[in-house]
Amino acid sequence: MNNLNDNDGCCGIRNVAIVGPYASGKTTLLESLLFVTGAISRKGRVQDNNTVGDHSQEARDRQMSVEVSVASTEYGGLRFNFLDCPGSIELVQETWNALVGVDAAVIVCEPDLDRVLTLAPLFKGLDDWKIPHVVLINKVDRVNQTQLLDVLRAMQKVSSRPLVPQQFPVRRGDEVVGYIDLVTEQAYHYHGGAPADPVSLPEELRDAEQAARAELLEALADFDDRLLEELLEDVEPSQDEIWTDLKWELKADLIVPVVLGLVDQDYGVRPLLDVLVREAPSPQATADRRGVGETAPGETAPPSPEQQVVAQVLKTYGLPQVGKVSLVRLWQGELGEGVLLNGLRPGGIYHLMGSHMEPVQRAVAGDIVALSRLDGVKTGETLAVAWGCVDPLPQMETLPPVYGLAIAPENRKDEVKLSAALNKVLAEDPALGWEQQGDTHEVILWGQGEIHLQINLDRLRRKYNLSLTTHTPHIAYKETIRKAQTKVHGRYKHQTGGHGQFGDVYLDLEPLPRGTGFSFGEKIVGGSVPRQYIPGVETGVRESLHRGPLGFPVVDLAVTLTDGSYHGVDSSEQAFKQAARLAMQEGMQGANPVLLEPVLAVTVAVPNDFTAKVLRLLTGRRGQILGYDVRADWQGWDQVSAYVPQAEMQDLIVELRSLTLGVGSFAWKLDHLQEVPEKLADRVLAMEVEV
Template sequence: MKKDIKISNFRNIGISAHIDAGKTTTTERILFYTGVNHKIGEVHEGRATMDWMDQEQERGITITSAATTVFWSGSKKNKNFHKINIIDTPGHVDFTLEVERSMRVIDGVCMLYCSVGGVQPQSETVWKQSVKYQVSKIIFVNKMDRVGSDFYKIYNDLKKKLNATPVPVYIPYFLNNNFYGVIDLINFKLIVWKETNNGMFFDFFEIPEDHIDVSNKWKNNLIENAILDDDIFIEKYLNNVNILNDDIVMLLRKKTIQNKIQPMLCGTSLKNKGVQCLLDSIVDFLPSPIDISGISGYDISGKNIVIKPLESEKFSALAFKVVNDPFIGQLIFFRVYSGKIFSGNFIFNSTKNKKERLGRILRIHANKKEDIKYVAAGDIAAAVGLKSFYTGDTLSDLDYFVVLEKIFFPDPVISQSLTIKNKSDEEKVFIVLEKLNHEDPSFKFKVDNDSNQIIISGMGELHLEVLIEKIRRENNLDLVVGKPKVSYRETIKKNINNIEGKYIRQSGGRGQYGHVVINLKAGLKGSGFNFINNIKSGVIPKEYIPCIKKSLEDVAKAGILWGYPVVDIIVDLVDGSYHDVDSSENAFKIASSLAFKEAFKHASPILLEPIMIVNIETPAENLGAVISNLSSKRGELLSIEDIVNNYKSIKSNIPLSEMFNYSTILRSLTKGRGIYNMSFNFYSELPQNILKNII
């Protein structure tokens, strides 16, 4: 029965939120209630199914996104079987790429919020990622059993901080100040879970008299949001015609898919209450692959096309994750957008123009794997035996050239040096680093030509710490790690025109001749490197233009004055000359490099430093000491807010160079009670006094 599920009953979803909101705990309950697991794995015991890496179990956090598949026919067993592919994503900002690439391939997401912590900074980051990829959302307010929980404060914060449109479909019910159950507003019943059997069973009751008024209030709010923009149902509502529950669900689902509302519910996954309601809401409100308007891509001519999520179409899929399994080898996780593919078929890597045979196809359940014969539109699986595919590549039929929209990879903001103790391990280290880069494109590495050290770069101290530990454990390598270094950027403040670069060499035979003239302009913040070709009348033959552009890009990446990438500039190629015999690509490369370097020196060059947005939670009594310390770190205070339990939330912009070892400092200032997280915000000009110290 489960094998014949229609694509309309597929749900590809993510579970995402701020760190410690209970994502993995909630997923463990989902696995239990859907029958995948017969025992609940607890995060605090290091036994969570989805946190299968050693470091995840030791640290009690999710580091890598894990995938699994469950089947659900409703808490009352009254629905068709639905296949739910779930991706449990990290909450820590250092692993934001895991969230980013997951958002790219899911259709809906369950956003978890701690009922006490509320809408925290990483919640905002994840929300923005879901908006960018137009992912439909439902909201689960977790940990309702905690002291200080406030469902309605979360409701207001969602509207205020995220510009969301939450619509409660379940509201909390308290008895003697203890979270006791939830009120189902659609069916207008109180649901209470039994304490035995890990909350597997529950009962329905009439809503108590003292909760009728508040339940009616939120039921009306639910209906009004559901019928909004629908004239037929608005007229029924105004004429007091009863609107059927199935119609309410249908209308809410439509609005959710259109991203006009976000159904909101609550529970406490640790105490096994509300998770079945969450599964029902995933099935009822989140979209199937055919509810999505289609994924965009382009064909061999570069023309934009929209992929229809139908099994009858040609096969196309997107590789969104690479994992190197010690027993199987390289696993490529992919989402199928159209068609069907069988194990053993040949497929085409449209991104790299390569043909490969698809070996085994696996259904993944955390670190367990199940062989399947084929995979079809709307599904998520993993492939074994593909050599050329990396994150963001398109898989397609051999006779179907299509390239799907890629995944955005954030640039690293922090670097560290690695020294190999045993020189005989050098080749092995580089192989491992290359594999890590394929797994995690936000991780980069290079060899510093001056120091001969390996420089690794990533999204934060924890990100690099986890990767270094992974290298040591899995490969038994002895490495010395240097202090973190900031990834600065070079740019200019002044425009400069008509700078020449000329390369002429004559050595008896054929000579070398290249001549370019460029204008160098300051670009907009965040615009990167831009090249404009303004050559007229063929003064430089068009076949040399690509090599000139490539040379300029390479010089910009390597840096000019301080060895950091050059950003936010416009190079305008305006003039030059060539020689019929002596001109060559190499000569024009050297000439353009000389022109760029000369222009950069005279365009008021400056160094940019990464500014992080830092969110700190501190006891109110330590507020003064924390703010004073931030001032000493060149911090810009943005806001201070009251949060629960006499704590304060501080938001500020602080240079990354000032944030190393901040966790130790904050613990000292707050007697171990303060916490913080940070993420990259923007690049800003480095003050001259700091620049002198760096140089």
């Protein structure tokens, strides 16, 4: 085994994220962790809306985590900062952003074969970032031993790291009454409200326990030549040696320990804490792995004390009466009152306990704290005293939007504060986005799904007194012509009693290849239209493109001014602009106008078990399949490429997730315009007339 320099003794802090699928028991686990360690005297329940986590009104209305909740406790001589992360696939950006700053993660899952696949993106993300993680199989009483083994085998298929169970369940009939520690081979019986009692190992389980322990040792021996030699020579390794291997291999993200529990009854929670105390890497080990604090190339000395503070924003909150609060991981140095970060002085330093903020005078390297009033600082941003002298730390990529709603204030007087309020909720939730759509003039709120958007609409209403109406965004249809028109005539003549208005033009109209846009030219000979009036002709032509005969902007068209006439007194640029508009109106009507729709290039990522279903889904939405291939670096996943009309995209993510147990995803970009099928075009135009 490699001899790593372990600095675990230098810092008594462990930062642990609690992650897992929706409804797996994450918030209940946090409540149990706080209760059994004495951080809270009474254990709350999600259904009673009295837990430390899920304290926001948006979370309690839905009885689900909607943002990262932070709470701290002490156990085994260590201070634990637990970050309870949302499980909904629509809120996964919150989880990814928080994971950047932790030392380890606990994946909470149920022993349900049908839901194992939902763990795949989580395993992949943790593995890619080399974040050590432990699996807690919750609600273990729902399956027997055979079913539990089936679940473990299925989980192994979605994890690139070997899963290493450290416990074996003890049952009495269908009831789970305890466990066997596979390292010490000590059996325990659970007791409500107290640590499990050591008991004799049941004889009827000895063979099964021995087989499970042998698998544990073999998994560890894959990374430890000395242990492998001992096993080959039938030498029984010591408990200290096994624990050392578990600690080193978890720290190096080589294995994934697995423990069991019933967290609603606090069963398995203390053993989980024991695993984290013994095996979770320290903040310094995490900082070393990330390269924080290393001397830059070419430098021979470490940074000066005033340059040593380095932190990173994991989450931004907008709290009533407090304002903006930034949750940060302090990677290096000590943070005290009066210290400037990126040129800003925090209003205060706090430890969070759910919604409660406890002021502290200083924070040390490795801690996770909240800083108030860091205006302008974004989630993921690197903070330092020597601003500009520190390389930005890596941060999670922002997920592309997959679902949008058009929004408008219920009260028109609130339009002036819409953009400011939207930018504030975007600061809290980077997975959110908004835009002013140029063609439809709608404000589109973008996110990861309908629930994601509804949560933020609730925030806008509660925090900023901004109630919004929503509807499905309109499609930015365009139109063009199929047939060329020559010598289209437009004459504008208006007499007012003084100087009149006169302009006379002849235009040629020609369709252009798709995606070309618009071009204007002139072929005037002999001064039939004076040069000073030609800009007015072009202006009139361009203005007429804003709304064609079908009611939509006109594209892919070439217009050429070929002839005309003028009056020496009554002609003007304005008159020629009006003449051009009249000519365009006549010419477009006779040029066989056709409706165009935007088509997106869509890339769908799914487990290959669902590829056939996704192909049918896309073709059923008028999609053109371009091909599919293996998804790079994702074992057992495919990537499907297709062109899909934007009109078919609104609820694609809903159906895709329904088909793929919630793990399917896609990215898109606008690619081209294409003609709308005739029957569909008739329906679109009929709706336009009604509007």
